[in-house]
Each structure stands twice: as C-alpha cells, then as structure tokens.
Amino acid sequence: MHRPARTFLFFFVLCQGQIPYLVYFFGAWPFKEQEASPSFKSTLSRCSFFSKMPPVDSTTSHPTEISNRHNPSSSSSPRSYSPESTGLGSPFSLIGTPRGQTRAPITTPSDFSSGTLSSEEISPIDVESKHKLGSEVTLKQSTSKMTSPVNVLMVGTGEYTTGFVGTGASTSDKKVGVVGLTLFDLRRRGKVGELSMVGVNGKKYPAIREHLDKNISKVYNDLDVSFKSFPADDAVDADSYKAAIDQLKPGDAITIFTPDTTHYPIALYAIQRKIHVLLTKPATKTIEEHQHLIRESRKYGVFVFVEHHKRFDPAYSDARAKAQKLGDFNYFYSYMSQPKSQLETFKAWAGKDSDISYYLNSHHVDINESMVPGWKPYKVTASGSRGCATDLGCVPGTEDTITLMVDWVKKDDPTKVATGVYTSSWTAPQKAGVHSNQYFHYLGSKGEIRINQAKRGYDVADDETTGLMWYNPFYMRYAPDEEGNFGGQSGYGYVSFEKFIDACNKLNAGQVTLDELDKRGLPTLANTAATGAILHAGRVSLDEKRTVYLEENEGVWRLGCASGSCSAHASTVTHTPAAPVPAPSLNGTTVREEPEAKSVTTTEPFTVVPTTPTSSTQPSKGTSKVIERQPSSSSLPSLAKRQKSVINWWKKRKNRKSTIPVVETKA
Numbered sequence: 001m002h003r004p005a006r007t008f009l010f011f012f013v014l015c016q017g018q019i020p021y022l023v024y025f026f027g028a029w030p031f032k033e034q035e036a037s038p039s040f041k042s043t044l045s046r047c048s049f050f051s052k053m054p055p056v057d058s059t060t061s062h063p064t065e066i067s068n069r070h071n072p073s074s075s076s077s078p079r080s081y082s083p084e085s086t087g088l089g090s091p092f093s094l095i096g097t098p099r100g101q102t103r104a105p106i107t108t109p110s111d112f113s114s115g116t117l118s119s120e121e122i123s124p125i126d127v128e129s130k131h132k133l134g135s136e137v138t139l140k141q142s143t144s145k146m147t148s149p150v151n152v153l154m155v156g157t158g159e160y161t162t163g164f165v166g167t168g169a170s171t172s173d174k175k176v177g178v179v180g181l182t183l184f185d186l187r188r189r190g191k192v193g194e195l196s197m198v199g200v201n202g203k204k205y206p207a208i209r210e211h212l213d214k215n216i217s218k219v220y221n222d223l224d225v226s227f228k229s230f231p232a233d234d235a236v237d238a239d240s241y242k243a244a245i246d247q248l249k250p251g252d253a254i255t256i257f258t259p260d261t262t263h264y265p266i267a268l269y270a271i272q273r274k275i276h277v278l279l280t281k282p283a284t285k286t287i288e289e290h291q292h293l294i295r296e297s298r299k300y301g302v303f304v305f306v307e308h309h310k311r312f313d314p315a316y317s318d319a320r321a322k323a324q325k326l327g328d329f330n331y332f333y334s335y336m337s338q339p340k341s342q343l344e345t346f347k348a349w350a351g352k353d354s355d356i357s358y359y360l361n362s363h364h365v366d367i368n369e370s371m372v373p374g375w376k377p378y379k380v381t382a383s384g385s386r387g388c389a390t391d392l393g394c395v396p397g398t399e400d401t402i403t404l405m406v407d408w409v410k411k412d413d414p415t416k417v418a419t420g421v422y423t424s425s426w427t428a429p430q431k432a433g434v435h436s437n438q439y440f441h442y443l444g445s446k447g448e449i450r451i452n453q454a455k456r457g458y459d460v461a462d463d464e465t466t467g468l469m470w471y472n473p474f475y476m477r478y479a480p481d482e483e484g485n486f487g488g489q490s491g492y493g494y495v496s497f498e499k500f501i502d503a504c505n506k507l508n509a510g511q512v513t514l515d516e517l518d519k520r521g522l523p524t525l526a527n528t529a530a531t532g533a534i535l536h537a538g539r540v541s542l543d544e545k546r547t548v549y550l551e552e553n554e555g556v557w558r559l560g561c562a563s564g565s566c567s568a569h570a571s572t573v574t575h576t577p578a579a580p581v582p583a584p585s586l587n588g589t590t591v592r593e594e595p596e597a598k599s600v601t602t603t604e605p606f607t608v609v610p611t612t613p614t615s616s617t618q619p620s621k622g623t624s625k626v627i628e629r630q631p632s633s634s635s636l637p638s639l640a641k642r643q644k645s646v647i648n649w650w651k652k653r654k655n656r657k658s659t660i661p662v663v664e665t666k667a
Helices: 003-016 038-045 064-068 179-188 202-217 240-246 260-271 287-300 314-323 341-346 356-371 492-508 514-519 526-544 639-655
Strands: 022-024 093-095 125-130 137-141 150-155 192-198 228-230 253-256 276-279 304-306 329-339 375-386 399-410 413-428 437-444 447-452 548-553 556-559 607-610 624-627
Touching: 150 179, 150 240, 150 492, 179 192, 179 202, 179 492, 192 240, 202 228, 228 240, 240 260, 253 260, 253 492, 260 276, 260 287, 276 492, 287 304, 287 526, 287 556, 304 492, 314 356, 314 437, 314 447, 329 341, 329 356, 341 413, 356 399, 356 413, 356 437, 356 526, 375 526, 399 526, 492 514, 526 548, 526 556
Parallel strands: 150 192, 150 253, 192 228, 253 276, 276 304, 329 413
Antiparallel strands: 022 093, 125 137, 329 437, 375 399, 375 548, 399 413, 437 447, 548 556, 607 624
16 A cells, blocks of 8 residues: 555544544654645544644744743633643643544633642643553643632621621630631632622621721731621621522632521522532531432532531541551540530520530531541430520520430441440530630540640630630631731631632632542531431430431431331331420420421331230330341231232332342341
C-alpha cells in the first residue's frame, strides 16, 4: 500500500474508532499547515480532538497560543497548554475524545492574582494515569473553572451568630459570637462574597449593628461588618428566611443557627434551590428528616455540613487517630455541661422544641462515632433528671441533665460489643470557672485515652471575678494579631466554618465531588447519620420510658424494634409496642404529651405471633414475641398460614432488586 493511502487509513481508523487513541508529538507537529493537502485536512477535521487544536505557526511548528499561556489580558481566548505546564519535554500529550463526545469549553480567568484559589487548584491539566506504553503519560483537560467566592446567608441572629442577646452582648464566652465574626473575616480574606442575615424580628437589627460595630469593627482594624438584613428593621416575619434564600443564586450557601425544630424546613427549602447548607448540631430532631435531607442533597447536588466543630479540636482530632491503634472499642464515657445562665438564654425553646442532649451530648456522640468507624450503635436507653430548669422559668418537664447509654456492636464480628455513656447538663454552677466543662474517657482493648477540655492550663484571676477563670483560645482566639486584624483563624470554631466554605468553593469550581467530601471524614449528613439516630432514640426513650433499638441498612438508619422482645433479626409482620407509661403530672397538668404507640415494620423473614401469658411472664397488652428458626410446635400457627406466609415472602423476595441473605439463628 502506498504511503499516502496508509496515512489516510490510519487517521480514518483513528477518527472512526470508539476507543480514544493516544497521539504523542515528539517535540514538534508532524506536519506544517501549508503542507497538508485539502483531503488530508478534511479527514483530520472529522476527529474531535484534531478539530479543536490551535492553529500552527508555520515558522516554529508550534501552536500560536502557547505564548499567551500566562497572559492575563488574553482572557477571551481558550486555555492553552505549554511544555512547562505538562511537566513533559514535548509540548503536548493529549487523549483523544470518543466519537460523539466533546470537551466542555474552558476559559482563562481574567486575573490570576485576584483569585482565591491556589495555583494548584487552577492548574489546566490533570495527570490521569500512566499509559500502558510506558513513559508516555495520558493527560486530559481539567473541567475545573474559576468562580466568584460563595455568597453566604446567616439564618439566625442569636448568640452564636452575633453574640447579641436581649439588650446587649452575651455574658458567655461568645460575647461577639462565632458565625458572624468568622464570615466577616473570611470575606476580608477573599473566601466569601456578599453576606446577609435573616431572623424573625427585624426590630433588633439597629442594636445588632451597633453591637457589631463596637465589639468587632472598632477592635479589628475597622473590619467590614456590613450585611443585608431580612426582614426589614420594622417588621416581624417568621417566614422571612424564604425571601432571604430566594435572593441567593444556586451555589451560594447558608448557615442555620436556629431552634432545632426549624433546622429541617429551612435546610430543605435551601437544598431544593441548590443552596449549600451548614447546619448547627443536631442536623434534625428525627432520623427520618436526616435521611430525607441526605436524599434531597444528592438529588440537587449540594453540600450539607453539620457544624460538629469538636472534630477539629486538635486534642480530639489527635485522640481520634490514636484510638485506631488501641484495639477494639470497649467503653466510652463523656460529660459536658454549661452554667444555669444558659437556661435564661434558651428558655424560648428549652424543654419545648429540644433538650440538653440534642444540644450538648451531640458533640461527644459524634466524636465517639467518628473514632470507631468499624462499629455501629444498636440500642439506646436514656435517663433524665428534672427540677432546676423549671425553677428557672422553663416549661414543666424540662430535663436538667440527660444521660444516654448506648450499646455498640462491631460490624464484622457481632460477638464483640461496647458501651457508650454520654451525659450533658445545663444546670452547672454559675461560678464554676468555665463556660463549658467537657471531658471524656475512651477505653480500648489495648489502651485508653482521657481528655479534659475544661482546664487547658490557662487560667485568669482578677479583682472583679471570684476565683479562677479558665479560657479556651483553642476554640476561638479573640485577641487581634500583630497587625490589628482578627487573629483567631487557627481556632477550631473558625476552622469548622472555613472547611465548609472551602468545600463549597471547590464544589462550585468542579474540583471536588460530594462523594469525595464524604470520604474525607468531614461531618457531612452521611457521616453523622448514626449520631442523629442515637439522639432521636434518646428522646423517644425518655418520652416513652423504654429502650429503643436502631437498625441500619447500607447507611440508611431508622428506629427499629420497640421493645426488648425484639431480636437482632426482626420480622416482616407488624409489631405493636406496649402502651407508653403515662407522663407524670403537676396539679393535674400533664408534664409532656406522650406520642401514641406506632407500628414498626421490620425487614427480615421471620414470623411473629402473639405472646401467650404464663405464670412467670405477664407481658403488656399489645406486645408480641419473635419466633426463631426452631421454635416449639405449640406456639406455631396453622400449616396453611405458615405456607401462605412463606409463599408471600418468596414473591416479595423475587421482586426485589437484590436478594436478602437468610440469616440462621440459634434455637
């Protein structure tokens, strides 16, 4: 075959094939533009990646756009490639595009110096893999793009956001707040764009602005504390968050620091408008709401981050890593409290919408969950004390202290179990010397860890304070730096927000995926689902005076069996729990309205029949008993009913996408 024919055939096959072919140019183009015949050019134009090649300089045999690689003024031209950018000696090493596919256009940012992303993040080429030929490297165009910094809406105007409570600054360790100060500083650093804030009562905004100007702007080199507010300064509107979210664009973000019962509707409204969400803990009050937010965030492609900032505490973070080397998890105990003054701050919702376990136990439950990835909780029993909160103005029935006892099981060895005990209180002494007393003890099969975060070796005494005061600059360092700017960027309270903002910016730029963020161990919705299930089960245990079992299937959690008669492998038959114990009353008034008993349907193919009372056991009305694989014949239903049950189960099993393995149980 003649050489022109062979060349034509090679490129014909190349352009018609379904598999990308590597074409590697050794230091120069294989031909100059004027040397190619019209028919040859026509053949090349049929190949997608050849049609996108830049024009060739006939004097140098190199693309003419290489000289504009680092020229900011040439922002209108497509991004080009140079030998320096590839790290190879030759100008190009490109992977072809299969027929019918095209690359997304990539434009060069107008000004690299003003961008917030690092040079690594805006690199135009990603090394994909070594080619099977050996030294040749296959490269592909990056789909990352420069975007403006994310705009952020702060939902909630209270202590944690602004440090403003009632008529002035908080008396806690958050006198100037955390959320607002952190975002104002991130805006100064170029990581955040426009800021806005929404609450219910707009009449507080003049006082809030005065507070921020006095305690932040005038302290940190006139730091810009401006924000757009919702509702208007003369309005009160509980639904103003909707108008505030509607003024954002897809890819922007919100932070939610509001009463726990409002987390779910606000987050859902934002997610369905493609807005990234940072939620204070707990993410939601029920595991069903938590799981729904997971599904919706995946559907709309947005990032939802739960603000478990203790994950970024350097001591806790280091302890999490060390726990992996101490053998099997055996025991965990934690305690966290705040002074009685917090009940005055939170009396609008304390005991009504939420409790101290959701508020403080959530920290250590999440830490324990993140320390033992090979374990999962399966049983929760809660206990609470009452008295102090009611005397301080909270609704009757508000718990002062709540303890959760949680049983854990090893995922790959069900014979190994562990215990977690988590206690939280908001009735600590006013003059305890610390705002948050917090510590934990972790015991493994090969060692133990003890951490006391209340007293970190930094105490202060003065004439106005009775006794010593212990401070925690590792959480938020409010002292200015040497230039007079806010200097608390290393505090784990600040780091938590920066992690969220960085993730949003990278996700918007196409540099990271939701799956990759989950794998990084960040407190995402998926990575905190077990914590949400434990907290929900704790509330149910307190309300219904019973132990609550948890079920997990491929990352999806729910509250399971309602009584201790349930086995680890439950039934397809509806199980009705015993009636709840009546709530205690004061002067004839019910302390807490108990929810009605609900039927719980479980998933494994076992049979449940009513329990027959005997002289030794007298079950409550409505309870049932699980019959295992080898029960006594006296308790079995008729043969016909059993056959019908098996047939129905088999039909359901065949219709499923994946079969469920039969689990053998002991007699």
